[in-house]
Amino acid sequence: MSPKAKSFEFTGSDRFVIEERLGAGGMGVVYSAHDKLLNTKVALKTIRSPTSELLLRLKNEFRAMQDVRHPNLVSLGELFEADGAWFFTM
Numbered sequence: 001m002s003p004k005a006k007s008f009e010f011t012g013s014d015r016f017v018i019e020e021r022l023g024a025g026g027m028g029v030v031y032s033a034h035d036k037l038l039n040t041k042v043a044l045k046t047i048r049s050p051t052s053e054l055l056l057r058l059k060n061e062f063r064a065m066q067d068v069r070h071p072n073l074v075s076l077g078e079l080f081e082a083d084g085a086w087f088f089t090m
Helices: 052-065
Strands: 016-024 028-035 040-047 079-082 085-089
Touching: 016 040, 040 052, 052 079, 052 085
Parallel strands: none
Antiparallel strands: 016 028, 028 040, 040 085, 079 085
């Protein structure tokens, strides 16, 4: 991460209520959340900082995996932006 990139914790959105932080890696953080629109539990993968490089990586990961279906793999939902925070649902 560049020295100018600002890291932040995602606190949720109008639709998603964060329940707990599940884990973190070099690119971002995964949270357990409640989807108020669908009334279901989801995982949200976020990026640590809104840099163009990390946003491109998040979008590429989502596009590469969105059509993959297998009983042993998590299914991806939607890609979102809320108040400058980018994330996708699983």
